[in-house]
Amino acid sequence: MNTRKNIPSPKVFRAIWISDVHLGIPAAKSKALLQFLKNTRSEYLYLVGDIIDIWEVRKRPYWTSDENNVIRQILKIADLGTKVVFIPGNHDEFFRKFEGQDYGGINVQLNAIHETADGRKFLMIHGDEFDGVIKHIKPLAYLGSWSYTQLLFLTQKLNIIRRKAGFSYWSLSKFLKQKVKDTVKYISGYERAVASKAKEYGVEGVICGHIHTPEMTEIDEITYCNLGDWVESCTALVEHKNGKLEILIWEEFAKDLGL
Numbered sequence: 001m002n003t004r005k006n007i008p009s010p011k012v013f014r015a016i017w018i019s020d021v022h023l024g025i026p027a028a029k030s031k032a033l034l035q036f037l038k039n040t041r042s043e044y045l046y047l048v049g050d051i052i053d054i055w056e057v058r059k060r061p062y063w064t065s066d067e068n069n070v071i072r073q074i075l076k077i078a079d080l081g082t083k084v085v086f087i088p089g090n091h092d093e094f095f096r097k098f099e100g101q102d103y104g105g106i107n108v109q110l111n112a113i114h115e116t117a118d119g120r121k122f123l124m125i126h127g128d129e130f131d132g133v134i135k136h137i138k139p140l141a142y143l144g145s146w147s148y149t150q151l152l153f154l155t156q157k158l159n160i161i162r163r164k165a166g167f168s169y170w171s172l173s174k175f176l177k178q179k180v181k182d183t184v185k186y187i188s189g190y191e192r193a194v195a196s197k198a199k200e201y202g203v204e205g206v207i208c209g210h211i212h213t214p215e216m217t218e219i220d221e222i223t224y225c226n227l228g229d230w231v232e233s234c235t236a237l238v239e240h241k242n243g244k245l246e247i248l249i250w251e252e253f254a255k256d257l258g259l
Contacts, residue, residue, distance in 0.1 A: 015239040019048035019209025020229035024057040030066035049089025049126030078105030089126035118243030127210035195219040
């Protein structure tokens with residue numbers, strides 16, 4: 001009797017984008033990301049910043065075999081022939097000094113242009129340069145990062161109680177993002193600033209991260225794509241063979257694969 005579990009075939013895309021993984025913090029969904037990377041194939045893989053949370057790792061090291069496995073899988077993907085580009089963010093800005101260099105098949109760039117199969121060009125940036133706090137008041141940015149980490153901790157504790165009571169996952173940080181007017185205003189301003197940058201480059205769209213809010217929309221004739229994160233949203237942007245772009249949600253993608 002054959003009891004071997006059926007292994008799903010990897011889903012093939014032309015390009016895949018991920019950002020804001022924050023490897024090095026307990027809340028990072030490294031296991032989910034590893035499964036995503038193992039069950040997908042692509043010609044291009046773009047890592048659009050904050051892959052490793054060096055800010056947090058320097059303060060209190062948190063690094064498990066799951067983090068190591070994600071890095072190994074990315075290196076394996078590059079070794080198998082996928083073009084891998086790493087655009088460092090503010091949390092892993094240490095790597096920006098290696099712009100233009102190649103490590104294990106991973107090319108480091110401050111920004112890059114991707115052309116889709118249907119001929120559209122997209123500017124790819126992490127996006128922290130459009131955050132006034134990051135750019136001008138760095139100590140406040142560190143405080144904001146610490147506050148976000150505490151919110152994630154509270155969210156985890158709250159959801160332990162919710163699971164025991166039979167309720168589904170609920171995010172305190174997402175709730176505050178959606179309800180606090182200043183945050184909503186900030187996100188809207190950020191999106192327009194990023195779209196304006198794309199216009200300066202004369203491209204059709206922009207792909208970024210930084211604010212952990214997955215989105216694909218049109219802003220002043222620019223296709224704006226935000227990749228979300230792998231802390232709560234667990235989302236990625238993919239390009240299909242015909243050039244169509246789509247935001248994938250890991251939870252739904254995993255169900256489709258039968259994982």
